[in-house]
Amino acid sequence: MIRDKIVFTTSGKLQELLLREDDLDLNKAVKLCRAYEQSLKHVQEIRDKDVNKVQQSTARSKKNTVRSKTSYQPKPQSQPCDFCGKLHAPKKEECPAWG
Structure with missing residues (x-):
C-alpha cells in the first residue's frame, strides 16, 4: 500500500508521528506529512530571522564600539x-591674555 510506503520511507520525527496514529489511512498520512513540512519551513524562517537579528545587533554593537573608541578622546585638564x-x-576665561 502507498500509505505503508510513506510511513517506512520517512524517518525521524515524521515517521514517529505517522506510527503513533491510530487508524492511519492515506489521506491522514498525506495531511500529517504536509503539516510536518509546513512546520519545518516555519521553524527555519523563525531561525533565519533570529540569526539576522543577532547578526544585525552584533554589527551595530561593533560599530558603536568602534565609534566610541575613535570618537571619544579624554580632554586634557590643562594644555599649553x-x-x-x-x-x-x-x-578663554582662564587665559591671562584674554581680554
Missing part, C-alpha cells in the same frame, strides 16, 4: 595655551 603659552584649562 596658543595665546599665552602657559598651562591652564582650555577656557
Whole structure:
C-alpha cells in the first residue's frame, strides 16, 4: 500500500508521528506529512530571522564600539595655551591674555 510506503520511507520525527496514529489511512498520512513540512519551513524562517537579528545587533554593537573608541578622546585638564603659552584649562576665561 502507498500509505505503508510513506510511513517506512520517512524517518525521524515524521515517521514517529505517522506510527503513533491510530487508524492511519492515506489521506491522514498525506495531511500529517504536509503539516510536518509546513512546520519545518516555519521553524527555519523563525531561525533565519533570529540569526539576522543577532547578526544585525552584533554589527551595530561593533560599530558603536568602534565609534566610541575613535570618537571619544579624554580632554586634557590643562594644555599649553596658543595665546599665552602657559598651562591652564582650555577656557578663554582662564587665559591671562584674554581680554
